[in-house]
Amino acid sequence: MPRKIIRVNMKKLETNYEDLPEKYQYLGGRGLTSTIVAEEVPPTCHPLGPHNKVVLAPGIVTGTNAPSSGRLSVGGKSPLTGGIKEANVGTNFAQMLGRMRIGAIIIEEQTEGKDYYLLKITNDGTEFIKANKWVGKGLYEVYKDLRKEFGEKIGICGVGIAAELFGGNSGLCFNDPEGLPSRYAGRGGLGAVMASRGLKFIVVDETGAPGVEIKNEEVFKKGTAKLLKALGDHDVTKPGGALNTYGTGVLINIINENGGLPQRNFSRGQDDRSEKVSGEAKAEEIKKRGGVRPHGCHTGCVIQCSEVWTKPDGKDPVGVLEYESVWALGPNCEIYDLDTIGELNRACNDLGLDTIETGTTLAVAMEGGLADFGDGKASLNLLEEIRKKTPTGRILVNGTEFTGKAFGVTRIPTVKGQAMPAYDPRAIKGIGVTYATSPMGADHTAGYAIATEIMGVGGEADRLDTKKAELSRNLQVATAVIDSVGYCLFIAFAILDIVEGLEGVVESVNGVLGTSLTLNDIPTIGMQVIETEIKFNKAAGFTSLDDRLPEFMKEEKFPPDNEVFNVSDEELDSVFKF
Amino acid sequence: MPIQVRLYGDLRKILPQHNYSKGAPSVIEIDGTEIKLVSDIFKKIGIEESETSHIFVNRIFSGLRKKVKDGDGVAIFPKNMGLLYKWYFKKVEDNDE
Numbered sequence: 001m002p003r004k005i006i007r008v009n010m011k012k013l014e015t016n017y018e019d020l021p022e023k024y025q026y027l028g029g030r031g032l033t034s035t036i037v038a039e040e041v042p043p044t045c046h047p048l049g050p051h052n053k054v055v056l057a058p059g060i061v062t063g064t065n066a067p068s069s070g071r072l073s074v075g076g077k078s079p080l081t082g083g084i085k086e087a088n089v090g091t092n093f094a095q096m097l098g099r100m101r102i103g104a105i106i107i108e109e110q111t112e113g114k115d116y117y118l119l120k121i122t123n124d125g126t127e128f129i130k131a132n133k134w135v136g137k138g139l140y141e142v143y144k145d146l147r148k149e150f151g152e153k154i155g156i157c158g159v160g161i162a163a164e165l166f167g168g169n170s171g172l173c174f175n176d177p178e179g180l181p182s183r184y185a186g187r188g189g190l191g192a193v194m195a196s197r198g199l200k201f202i203v204v205d206e207t208g209a210p211g212v213e214i215k216n217e218e219v220f221k222k223g224t225a226k227l228l229k230a231l232g233d234h235d236v237t238k239p240g241g242a243l244n245t246y247g248t249g250v251l252i253n254i255i256n257e258n259g260g261l262p263q264r265n266f267s268r269g270q271d272d273r274s275e276k277v278s279g280e281a282k283a284e285e286i287k288k289r290g291g292v293r294p295h296g297c298h299t300g301c302v303i304q305c306s307e308v309w310t311k312p313d314g315k316d317p318v319g320v321l322e323y324e325s326v327w328a329l330g331p332n333c334e335i336y337d338l339d340t341i342g343e344l345n346r347a348c349n350d351l352g353l354d355t356i357e358t359g360t361t362l363a364v365a366m367e368g369g370l371a372d373f374g375d376g377k378a379s380l381n382l383l384e385e386i387r388k389k390t391p392t393g394r395i396l397v398n399g400t401e402f403t404g405k406a407f408g409v410t411r412i413p414t415v416k417g418q419a420m421p422a423y424d425p426r427a428i429k430g431i432g433v434t435y436a437t438s439p440m441g442a443d444h445t446a447g448y449a450i451a452t453e454i455m456g457v458g459g460e461a462d463r464l465d466t467k468k469a470e471l472s473r474n475l476q477v478a479t480a481v482i483d484s485v486g487y488c489l490f491i492a493f494a495i496l497d498i499v500e501g502l503e504g505v506v507e508s509v510n511g512v513l514g515t516s517l518t519l520n521d522i523p524t525i526g527m528q529v530i531e532t533e534i535k536f537n538k539a540a541g542f543t544s545l546d547d548r549l550p551e552f553m554k555e556e557k558f559p560p561d562n563e564v565f566n567v568s569d570e571e572l573d574s575v576f577k578f
Numbered sequence: 579m580p581i582q583v584r585l586y587g588d589l590r591k592i593l594p595q596h597n598y599s600k601g602a603p604s605v606i607e608i609d610g611t612e613i614k615l616v617s618d619i620f621k622k623i624g625i626e627e628s629e630t631s632h633i634f635v636n637r638i639f640s641g642l643r644k645k646v647k648d649g650d651g652v653a654i655f656p657k658n659m660g661l662l663y664k665w666y667f668k669k670v671e672d673n674d675e
Contacts, residue, residue, distance in 0.1 A: 235631070235660045242631075245658050246587075253586055253601060254661065257653040259637045279659075280587055281601030493661070560637070 001213065003103030006126065008119060010197040011050075011109035015119075015126040020103040026513055028060035030086045031484030031529045032104055033075025037084055038532045040106070043539035047079035047189070048166050048196040054107040056097070056157070056202075059486010063098020063212040066224045066508050067231055068488040070095045070298030072174070078188035080168035080357070080399055081416040081441040083537040087185035088445070088483055090297035090306075091174035093155030096206040098486075101213065111198030118201040120150070123208040131200040135164060138350035138387075139173055139181035146203060147179050155204040156181075160352020161387055163191035167397030168417070169357040170195070173349065176297060178308060182319020183297055186354030187443065188418065189399070212512065220511020223504040227491070230501025231302050234494035243305035243490060244294045248323035249279030251422070252331075258463070259560045260427035263331045264373055265363035266413045266420070268559040269427045273336035277326050282309070282338060290314040303490050309342050318346045324444070327422035328359020333366060333379060340376035347383040353397070358383070360400040360419035368407025411552045416441035416542070425549060426558035426565045430468035433567055436547045437575040438476060439533035445489055446476055466567045469574045476575075477526035484529060485509055534576055544573050579649045580607040583619055587656040592625055603653070610648030615672060617642040619652060631660030643672040 003020040027035055033055040045051035055075040062069050072094030078085035097105070100123060111117065118131040134142045139160045146156055155175065162170035170191030174183040194200075214220050231237045242250045252274055255261040259269040275281065286293045286307055291314065294304035309318045321342060329344040330336060348355045362379050365371060370392075371378035385393035395406045400419040404412035413420045418441030425432025431444060438446035478496070482489055487505065495501035506517055517525075537546075553565040583606045585592060590604040606623065613619055616633055620626070620642065632655040633640050646652060 235657065240658060242659050242661050250659050250661065253603070254632065254655065254659065257584075257634050257637065275601040275603065278601030284600060 001101060001210065003101050005103055006105045006121065008105060008107045008126075008199070009109050010107065010111050010117070010199055013111070013117070013128050024103065026515060027484065028062070028103070029057055029071060029073040029484040029486050030075070030088070030480060031525070032057040033073045033086055034084060034529055034533050034536075036104060036106060037075045037077065038536045041077050043077070043536050044541065045077060047077045047082070047193060050110050052077045052193055052196075054190060054194045054197065055104055057104040058094040058098040058102070059484065060512055061212075061508050062486035063095045064214065064220070064224075064508075064512065065300060066487070067228050067300060067302040068491055069486050070300060071483070071486045071488060072097070072185065073483060074172050074185040074190050076190050076193045077540070078168075078190065078418075078441075079166070079192050080187075080189040081418050083416060083441070083540055083542055084439055084533045085188035085190060086440065086483065086533075087171065087187045087190055088489075089172070089174055089183050089185040090301070090488055091155065091183045092177060092298050093157055093174045093204060094486070095298060095300075096155045096204045096209070099209040099211050100204070100206050101210060105202070107194060107197050107199055110196060115198065116195075116200040117198055118203060119199060120203045120205070122205045134200060136161060139352060140346075140350050143175055143179055143181045146201065150203050151205065152179065153205070153207075155206070157202040158352070159191040159195045159200060160350065161389070162352040162397050163195035165386070165389060165394055165397045166192040166196055167353075167386075167394075167399070168192065168402065169354050169361065169397055169399040170352050171354045173352055176306070176319055177299065178317065180308070180317060180319040181349050184349075184354060187356065188440070191352050214512050215514030216511045218511075219507050223507025223509075223511055226500045226504030227495070227508060228302065228504075230494040230498040230504065231491060234497060234501075236493040237303045237490060243303050246279030246283050247293065247305045247307050247320070249282050249321065249326055251323045252278040252326065253280065255423060258427065260424050260463070261327065261331060261422065262413075262424045264334050265332060265360075265367050265411060266424055266553075266558075269424050270560050271331060271336075274331050276336045277330045277338050277341060279323070282307075282321060282326070285338060286310075291317070295320070301488065303488065305490065309345075311342070312339065318342050319349060321345055322355070324421045325355035325359070328356045329362070329379070330359075332359050332363045332422075334373040335376050335379065337376060344376070344379055344383065347380060351383065351386055353383075353386070356421050357399050357419050360413060361396055361403045364400050364404045364409050364412060365396065365407060367411060368404070368409045370407065411556075412550060413553070414442060415549060416546055418442050424558055426553055426563045427561050428463045429466055429565070429567055430463070430471050432549055432553075432565050433468040433472040433572060433575060434476060436549055436572050437472065439530065439537050446479055464561065464563060466571065468567060469571050473575050476530060477523055480526040480529040481522050484525065530576065544569075547572050581610050581613060581619070581646055581648060582607055582651050583623070584651070584653045585623075586653065587659045589625065589629070589654055589656045592623060610646070610650075613646060615642065616640060616644045616646055616652065619646065625654070629657055631655050631657050645672050
């Protein structure tokens, strides 16, 4: 039985099941979302108008017992960047779609009235249910309601108040295994695209699902066993390894020691106070409070970098505090208190906001005079402006660049309208090349040059060396493959170091699809995905001039290295030439 | 000004009276007159290379043979705080200078 596409027409309030076309048979995740968006969405359309679509697609191996493979891609034209977007999330929701043999959900058209809807998907079909009673409510309360109404085993995808405002900083929120609204396909404002169709929630009940069709069980088992061994052997991904012990927050002290952790709206790269919000500090507190660490964002993850952060009394769980979230809502705003950061992260989850874009928005708002740097209470109050849907809230919800313009700030750390995450490109040049050239806007996951640049110092991997086109290109291509297959990006640590792990990934895909792909096919697959995305952006009006970092980063020295971003335009333009 | 050594994660416990709060490193200051290389620091405080992942000398990722002198800052991270792609991995050593 082939995988299906569920096409959701919000104007007619009807769904149609289509067999996944032959041309899409070997696609999943980002490869599938970007291909569908490129084929079906006019590049010049208004992101919030009737012609845009939201596409959700699990990876090829998602829903199987392959380790750390519960990933979902969400695609569309981004209201934040104006270009194509793929936002990626780890959640049981993805695995449910995989097991129900749903290759993609395409949400199109717009409702004619002002009603919001919930789409329920079961193995027997779909149902639209009016969702107006949850409009204007925080997602922690709503997700409890939904689990009460539809059962605790459901998977939930939802958008919050930020999306009701059509904010460019609104994400799609998925439940974690505890039911908390803490797993986000956060970047690029795709929450607003879903809300602008009139769809507020998708609830999935996989009861009776047939499971992922595996064409060659023997090859699949052999591949997953190799990958499992690599993940278990590698220092970064094994039990008791860096991610398992400290989560992504392990990077706070490392990047701070390296001088690349942006403080005070990208003003300097080091501050001793950062240690107070480090992975070590967080792990110690979670243990003391009775939170959960390590923790998987989806069933079957062997890396388990996630966690459940709580208030000091061990109550009111927030969910995970990721490295980028802690940095954005913490040091970048000169806030060095984990409990304040935890409450800011809770507010983001509750409102349906991307934590990275929110933190950078707050820092720019502080620079614009809306609050003092370091003032956690004022930051929480600013997020309440979004909840109350005030004019100030409507500015903030549209992200860093919009807020900077509204308040006369010139130091705006964005590329293609999307804010940079937790690594300053002046101190770590290769990540700057990725920020500049990724079709997604400033996105660290698109080509994670950090591991090579911080840890490798020779030749092109020296973090201050400006010849980084090849490094960034190779990593962006590898990332596009991993995002399409459905594995967590963190398997890259193991499979790039241990060749059997990489073979295992390819064999697991061959097992599911019945294909004969080899290691040599990987670059081609990744390049095709990126080429599709860049073509969309070009048709949407992007040129090489959009592949640039903001002016202040080329001129303002960044302590303690006192470097500027001095990668040449020619080097940037050589990353992708089609 | 002595060499300042900052020990992170589980390495903090190596110092007999480590005095850290939350995520702070244990800090020890060592007179540079008796230290030439990073490996001398390891001997002095009693840690093995196999217990560590990253060593930064003045923010540069370094190996055991990297020269150090008074005024330098040396940050040492334990094995279970490593995040690296080994295939692209090269440390600055004394003989690279």
